[in-house]
Amino acid sequence: MSAAPTTLLVVDADATVVEAGAGAAAALGLPGEDPTGRPLAALGARASALLPLVEAARAGRPAEGAEASALALGEGRVVLALPVVETSRAVAGLSATQVLDSISDAFLAFDEEWRFIYVNERSEAILGRTAEDLLGTVVWDEYPEVVGTPFEAAYRQAVATGQPVQVDSYYEPFDMHFSVQVYPFAGGLSVYYTDVTETRRMEAALRQSERQFRQIAETLPQLVWSSPADGVPDYFNERWYAFTGMPRPDEADDETEARGRHAAWATYLHPDDIERARARWQHSLDTGEPYEISYRLLRTEDKAYRWFIGRADPLLGPDGEILRWFGTCTDIEDQKRAEVALRESQERFRLVSEITSDFAYGVRLAADGSLVTEWVLGAYEEILGVPAEIGGRADGWAETLHPEDREAAQGRFAQLMAGEPISGEYRICRPDGTCRWLRDTVRPTRGPDGALTGFVGAASDVTAQVEAELALRQSQARLDMALEGGRIGSWEWDIDSDVLTHDARAAELWGTEPGAITTADEWFGLIHPEDVPDLRDHIAEAVAEGGRYGAEFRVMLPGGGVRWLAGRGTVVPEDGAAGVLYGLNFDVTDRREQEEALRQKNAEMERFAYTVSHDLKSPLVTITGFLGLLKGHVSAGRTEKAVAAADRALGAAERMGRLIEDLLVLSRAGRPAGEPEPVDLDALAGRLAGELRGRAGQAGGVLVVREPLGGVVADKTRLAEALENLLANAVRYGLGGGGTRVEVRTEPTARGALRLVVEDDGPGVPEPYRDRVFELFQRLDTGGDGTGVGLAVVARVMEVLGGRASVESAGGPEGREGARFVLTFPPQAVARDRSSATAPSLEHTLHTS
Amino acid sequence: MTSMDTAHPIVPLRILLVEDDDDHAELTAVALESHDDRHQAIRAHDGAEALDVLYQRGDHAGAPRPDLILLDLNLPRVGGLEVLAAVKQDESLREIPIVVLTTSDAESDRVRAYRYHANSYLVKPVDFPKFESMIHELGNYWARWNHRP
Secondary structure (H helix, E strand, C coil): CCCCCEEEEEECCCCEEEEECCCHHHHCCCCCCCCCCCEHHHCCHHHHCCHHHHHHHHCCCCCECCCCEEEEEECCEEEEEEECCHHHHHHHCECHHHHHHHCCCEEEEEECCCEEEEECHHHHHHHCCCHHHHCCCEHHHHCHHHCCCHHHHHHHHHHHHCCCEEEEEEEHHHCEEEEEEEEEECCEEEEEEEECHHHHHHHHHHHHHHHHHHHHHHHCCCEEEEEECCCCCCEECHHHHHHHCCCCHHHCCCHHHHHHHHHCHHHHECHHHHHHHHHHHHHHHHHCCCEEEEEEEEECCCCEEEEEEEEEEEEECCCCCEEEEEEEEEECHHHHHHHHHHHHHHHHHHHHHHHHCEEEEEEEECCCCCEEEEEEEECHHHHHCCCCCCCCECHHHHHHECHHHHHHHHHHHHHHHCCCCEEEEEEEECCCCCEEEEEEEEEEEECCCCCEEEEEEEEEECHHHHHHHHHHHHHHHHHHHHHHHCCEEEEEEECCCCEEEECHHHHHHHCCCCCCCCCHHHHHCCECCCCHHHHHHHHHHHHHHCCEEEEEEEEECCCCCEEEEEEEEEEEEECCEEEEEEEEEEECHHHHHHHHHHHHHHHHHHHHHHHHHHHHHHHHHHHHHHHHHHHHHHHCCCHHHHHHHHHHHHHHHHHHHHHHHHHHHHHHHCCCCCCCEEEEHHHHHHHHHHHHHHHHHHCCCEEEEEECCCEEEECHHHHHHHHHHHHHHHHHHHHCCCCCEEEEEEEECCCCCEEEEEEECCCCCCHHHCCHHHCCCCCCCCCCCCCCCHHHHHHHHHHHCCCEEEEEECCCCCCCCCEEEEEEECHHHECCCCCCCCCCCEEEEECCC | CCCCCCCCCCCCCEEEEECCCHHHHHHHHHHHHHHCCCCEEEEECCHHHHHHHHCCCHHHCCCCCCCEEEECCCCCCCCHHHHHHHHHHCCCCCCCCEEEEECCCCHHHHHHHHHCCCCEEEECCCCHHHHHHHHHHHHHHHHHHCCCC
16 A cells, blocks of 8 residues: 555445545545545546446455555445545545544454454454554454354455455354455455444344234235335235236246336326326335325226225334335225215215205204204205305294294104104295295214214205195095095096006996906996997097097996996097096986886876876766767657666766776875884774675675784775775675685795785686786776776885785686785885784684675 | 768668777767668677677677777777787788777877777767767768778
8 A cells, every 4th residue: 555645535336435535526636526425437537547446446356556546345335545636635644544544344454374463443442452452463362262253264265265255244252243354465364344233133123024014914904015215016915916916926037027027016007097106106215205195906807997095104224214115005996986976976966956956954963052054055045045054053943934834843853852863844934925845854963972963954845746736635635525425436447558447436336346347348347238339339439539428327236236327538638549538437326216217107197197088088978978868858858868868977977976086096095194003904904894795795705804914014094995995806806707705815925025815716817917907997897887996006005015916816717717916015014023824814704794 | 860962872881889888889879870870880898899799709700790890999808909900910801991989189099099000090079969970970981982892
């Protein structure tokens, strides 16, 4: 080494100046500049010329040149001694020895005999001995513990090979870890060593920490990575590889390739996120600030991007330098989706609110128990006519309620305050005096402790609907009332699809169960066959013309019988379809029956008038005729003939009188004479038979009452008239026609009715005349004193009593077939307290007197 | 009463009088006799007897065929319309003219009578002179002016 004045320059492994002595810049031809931190190669020609020396020193070769000498310091560092240029020489004043003493690392040198020839200050400190004390002593004597250690081996190897040796080992006597560079030189050995105890400990701790980190990382649900300070990950957890599909390190050809792939981590991001993520990462690398970013990562499994939040924190060394980065990627897709959904939902709500006049609100229950409007969304102002007052008191809400709705609303509010969700409709009266119907659904909100904190609600303006519904309900109620009151059934028939629907009243009118009839044909199946063709025509016509239909028809009831219904309908056409026939049915049976009864009455009346006029005119013709003859006879003095003609006229007048009398009886027969009462038939028949005893005897027969006859409940007077006529008829035509006996008896029927029989053994009534004999003025005889009214009276009385009169053959021999007249009393008219069926028979025979 | 018109003499009629009322039958007979006492009246008391006469059955086995039938409608047993229908449906009897003679002026009777081919429909007047006059005109028509088959 030169003893000339020099200045020193220390470069690191990258040949960058890390320390520069005074005058060094000048020595490099760069007076006034600070070469520190700049690569030697960038400091100009003089500096670049020093590079071969640096290399030589590092290689352990002699490194002495004209411009400088170099000495390796370990870890690639080299100290260069530069001659001080004139201008700087005076201020330099430093020797290589001083430089060596001043460097922070320990340095010592041995001669060929292993004697200490140099010990710098740092070495003195480490060895705990002064240079003075050590110089000249043999290392193996002073430090026998070194023998057998890797250090001794390295020293001897360097001497033996002439090559620098590097050793890194623990030295137990000092409990220290040294990194030692051994450089042989002619006549000795220089040893540069550094106390790396702390570094090694840290490295071990780091390794341990890294192992633990990886263990933890593999169990975390996130994607985890770590990288050295340069930011290129050297570790990803298994989850990363599985998620991204990045080949695992053991799938790579070599470490470089694996590292290259790791460096390309950003390629797994969504293209739109790559640049942002790289920039953000670079920023953290540059500044050491924690890294946090949202981005989308491609999932290899389904080639879908999912949102992640990426985070990384640096691990700092003792001096604040970054040792490693640890990072995680957390899947926030679901959260993102929820956020998006929430945003969309809010947006949708906002849009819907605008369209549907809805609003939502939140109310907080303040500590003092008052209600505070926290937020309002939607068409609040449009509906209520006043702007929402966020943060204002909400207690005044109840005052805007329509008075009729307050009680119910307050009831619901109490429920809400008890923690129950509520829903209801009420009217809010606006400042302009108008009221709006709101449909409000409110839910209580609770704090973490479960206590009620307020409520949130959603309200819609349903004024139009409510009013329409109200009108509809009123209309429906009126319609129902009308239909119910009028026993009107309604139905509708979808013509194209042939679907018939109807209400319960319609079903009742049709004699079916509700829902039993679903098509038109099923319905026509209920209709009396005689009415079907006309009805079909009516309906078809209405359908064809899209108009109305109206008809009256009979439905056949399941229990027999028919019901007259009136049908009214209207076809409501639809576009492209036949439409729907809406119809109503109502019962017109009573009217129809009344009409029928009226028709029958009219016909009867007509017949009556006809027969009366005929039969009354007949004696009149006789009277006038014979009076005419009488006149002639008197004029001609034919006294005898005159008297005969007068007799004929008188006879006809008498007959006319009888006829009029009988007609009066007949006219009364249709009117009740008294209330129905129990009638003892034995007593009645006994009395009437007694009255006719004389006439029966004159006719040469007997009249027999076979007791007991029992009793009926009937109009006694009318029944007496009927029975009297019947008995008189039997005496007149039965006995008068050659019969010998008239018998009165009763016969119960299987159905609980009672037959009162008046039977004779006279000529009988030939079959063709059996119905006609009960008609007015119908007589089988010619001449005689019958008026042809008696049996008509019988028939009329029985009709009014709810029974009927009939005649049948008594079953006698030809010519004496006999007539059996029967009065049939319905079960309800039969007195139950007496029975004629089981009582012994007793005959009263009325003989000719 | 006899006719003075020699150019159109009365040809006496055999008349079947179907009438249940004895008084009416007698009055009709009196009126016919006063028209021409050569007329011959056969009395039937009801429709059944009238058919017996026409078919010459039972008690009327030898009854002559009438030239004219005077028929009441309201008769016991077989009614006047039934007699009318029976006669007009019978090939051998339908040429006999039938004059319905009744107290009924009901339209339904009139319509039915003509439907069954009655030759005439007369309502008995209540006034006897009118009745007699009607019978005389009837007699003139059928006995004097009408040419029989």
